[in-house]
Amino acid sequence: MDHLQWMRGELDRLAAAGQARALTESAPARREGWIIRNGRSMLNLASNHYLGLHHEVNEETLSRWNDYADRIRAESGSGAEMAATAGAVGSEAGKFGEPGGSPIRTGATASRLIVGGDPILGSFEREFAAYKGTEACLLFGSGFMANVGIISALAGRNDLIFSDKYNHASIVDGAILSRAKVFRYRNRDMNHLEQLLRKADPAKHKLVVTDSVFSMDGSIAPLRELVELKERYGAMLMVDEAHSGGVFGLRGEGLAGELGLAQRVDVHMGTFSKAYGCYGAYAAGPALMIDYLINKARSLIYSTALPPMLVYAIRDQWNIIRTEGWRRDALLGKADWLRGELRSAGFDTGDSECHIVPVIVGDNERSLVFGSKLQEAGIAAVPIRPPTVPEGSARIRLTPMATHRDDDLRMALDTIVSIGLELGVI
Ligand SMILES: Cc1ncc(COP(=O)(O)O)c(C=O)c1O
CATH class of the missing domain: 3.90.1150.10 (Aspartate Aminotransferase, domain 1)
Structure with missing residues (x-):
């Protein structure tokens, strides 16, 4: 293993700097x-x-999910076909332990663009978009994957990204992956951002991206000013609501929702891994934006979809989040x-x-x-x-x-x- 020894050197260096993990x-x-x-x-x-949301998966949960999945499947038109395939009688597919089995699947088995998505994904996306006050929504595997996929889809080699210096690592990595020219403005400094936007080539696509709540500081992005600046300079605005989703807004919609800015943000991103206590993430915005991401976001196109079973859990947590202010x-x-x-x-x-x-x-x-x-x-x-x-x-x-x-x-x-x-x- 001599060829791996260089790693030891780097690990020792991190330890000496008090940065080992x-x-x-x-x-x-x-x-x-x-x-x-x-x-x-x-x-x-x-x-x-x-x-502090708990999710216990027990018989009652599974039976409820099962009934809900049957309903979604029937509405989507796939119920009768699945029942027929399983040899069940009538238009209903089998329940748990019956022919047709449970419609709740743990794995999505491929990208939605290959095998197609479980109906629960599309159904939840429509409900969630209405809740966020946007036209459409798209689920991603995780927040990291969402950020990397969205940013590298929205900006390319000839474009410009304006990113708050304190943004999360997944935003930083998405910007690197995009190959766009990246300007990092001082944390929440709108004068600095405006200076950079003013100097930028008006013909180029511009993406301004910010965390809504900065995860290591607990400070809040000046969203109203960001919206005004992006409108003034013809830029797109992406807001990462990882730490504000579930926490801000009358029903936990997030910061943009709380401030009445949902329609003026071009792409809302958020995770189900933090306040939701689950896993997975979303992008929400105009239908055109979501259509574009379906065609361009590589972490969506080339990765297996979020496990359908998780979407049932996310939906349960969401119901609590909306109602338990x-x-x-x-x-x-x-x-x-x-x-x-x-x-x-x-x-x-x-x-x-x-x-x-x-x-x-x-x-x-x-x-x-x-x-x-x-x-x-x-x-x-x-x-x-x-x-x-x-x-x-x-x-x-x-x-x-x-x-x-x-x-x-x-x-x-x-x-x-x-x-x-x-x-x-x-
Ligand atoms: C601001 C922000 N965005 C994105 C992520 C990544 O989300 P996930 O943990 O769902 O991958 C995090 C997680 O730490 C985060 O703090």
Whole structure:
């Protein structure tokens, strides 16, 4: 294995810089908002499971999904054909354990452009588009795949991309893959963006792309100004609602929905992996945009579709998200309280203004020590280091959940304050 030794050198370099990464195991604990990590129960301040939604797949769930799948299949016209293929009598396909089997499939077996999509995908896309206030919607395998696919479809070699400096890695990678010329504007700095747009060749296609909530800072993009700028300079605007979907908007539609800007954003992207507690992602926008993505987004065209079974789970979570507004109120209320207390204690929480609350520590090594002391005290919270955040701004990223108990958060606050004092962070 001599030819792999160069990797050892690079791993050693990362370790020396306090940037080594390793996988850990964690499983949900019985107590709400806690996890079992390394065999120990810990308060979970480390996830994107903001709303605390659970999904238990049991007999009742499966039977409900099965009935729903039958209905969708019948509406789509595929019910009678599947029943006939299975040799079932009449126009209904078999139920669970009967000829025809369950219509709920775990795997999509190929790209939708090859084998065709399970009817649940199209059906959910239509419902979800109506909810987002857009004409159409398109499901992707994951948020990373959605960003890479959408951005490289919308911009090519002769085009221009304007991307916020703090955008997620999948946006950065999508922009690299597009081969377009990329301008990174200073985080949320609309003057800088405007300067860049003003200088740009008016004849070129322009794509402005932003996270709605910046995932390591908990700051919020100035969407109104972004919409005005993109309209003034004839650019397209893409908004990544990974961290705002489910959290903002009267029914969890996201930030653009909350601000009444759904129709003025060209492409909304979001994930079902965070507040939704599932997996998968979507692009939503005008029918023309979605049609274009179906033809051009390579991570959709050349990859197996989202497993249909997951869409049933996503839809269940979505029903809770739409109706249980108390989860949003509780999440934002608890985060406000935590941030206020941390600031009063002297911590630097940066530009946080919503449910993601960083405690900025600065030095990589110190953030690692802070993280491991928190773990020892029964709190799971991750140190975030460069290159995920700028050099010198290593931090502990705290993410409360709607379902956290107040006394648990109070315990976490007291612990963070005492470690902060011990390490000289405050
Ligand atoms: C802003 C943002 N966009 C996209 C993604 C990728 O989404 P997923 O985890 O569903 O692949 C993430 C996940 O960390 C994210 O924070």
